[in-house]
Amino acid sequence: MNFANYDALSFDCYGTLIDWEAGIAAVLAPWASEAGLDLSDEQLLLAYADNEAEAEREWPTALYPTILANAFRRTGHDLGVNVSRQWAARLGDSVPSWPAFPDSPAALRSLAEDYELIILSNVHREGFAGSNVRLDVEFDRIITAEDVGAYKPAANHFDALDATLDEMGIPRERLLHVAQSLFHDHVPAKRHGLDSVWINRRHDRPGWGATPEPSGDFSYSVVYPSMAAFAHAARKPR
Structure with a gap:
């Protein structure tokens, strides 16, 4: 060029x-471990990816912490495990630490x-x-x-x-x-x-x-x- x-x-x-993958995985991995899910960081990120994009399409004016929390809840639903309010907030508030x-x-x-x-x-x-x-x-x-x-x-x-x-x-x-x-x-x-x-x-x-x-x-x-x-x-x- x-x-x-x-x-x-x-x-x-x-x-x-x-x-951002390291930042997201830093929350998803301990959640998955606590929930008894035997999934690698890569598997968790793959499960998460489409859920964030869908949340962004559905709630375009929502602030990003809300998007993250909603995407996390959807990911938990897909994996058959509940995501508590505390865990959802933990991901939503994590951006500055990435x-x-x-x-x-x-x-x-x-x-x-x-x-x-x-x-x-x-x-x-x-x-x-x-x-x-x-x-x-x-x-x-x-x-x-x-x-x-x-x-x-x-x-x-x-x-x-x-x-x-x-x-x-x-x-x-x-x-x-x-x-x-x-x-x-x-x-x-x-x-x-x-x-x-x-x-x-x-x-x-x-x-x-x-x-x-x-x-x-x-x-x-x-x-x-x-x-x-x-x-x-x-x-x-x-």
């Missing part, structure tokens, strides 16, 4: 910059030297504020599900992104979208006519994990296994 063609980068956060991928902070600091950085995330403002402390970078704009009243892959985030680019004076063809999730990000990015880069965080693991299989057409210009690799490739000559 010719990264000189771009002035701004928009990022999915959870799955790309923050390890770890950043180790390479995310340094990669973002490097990219911030050359690009405007925009967050495009399926989360609430309070949750992202906790994650931003872990990412240790100042984003130029932040767009959350709470702001747009919907969850990706709905178009709302990308419509808001267009308005944000207009405010920033950046032509949309000068923006590159960067994300892990084909389902949440690369499908709507293609629909919206945006160039994108796939950060394939699961390159060393089979399956989709906590992310549903993509249900529409998607494309991406190039794939990197990590934010570190992407930041190295995207650094502009000094």
Whole structure:
């Protein structure tokens, strides 16, 4: 890619910059153990994935902690085990504690030297504020599900992104979208006519994990296994 063609980068956060699978599994695994379920973290994430996407479609204006709690209850129902109010709240409140991928902070600091950085995330403002402390970078704009009243892959985030680019004076063809999730990000990015880069965080693991299989057409210009690799490739000559 010719990264000189771009002035701004928009990022999915959870799955790309923050390890949401580790964060979710940190709650699901002890719940499953307490319930006597002999399931691996990967099996639990697979059971969970579609339930979160369904909750987001059904309650697009609900804050993310409510989505997490509802998805957890649905997952328990599918597995034949009740999820108590306490366990549901534990997952709902866990977002600020989810770890950043180790390479995310340094990669973002490097990219911030050359690009405007925009967050495009399926989360609430309070949750992202906790994650931003872990990412240790100042984003130029932040767009959350709470702001747009919907969850990706709905178009709302990308419509808001267009308005944000207009405010920033950046032509949309000068923006590159960067994300892990084909389902949440690369499908709507293609629909919206945006160039994108796939950060394939699961390159060393089979399956989709906590992310549903993509249900529409998607494309991406190039794939990197990590934010570190992407930041190295995207650094502009000094």
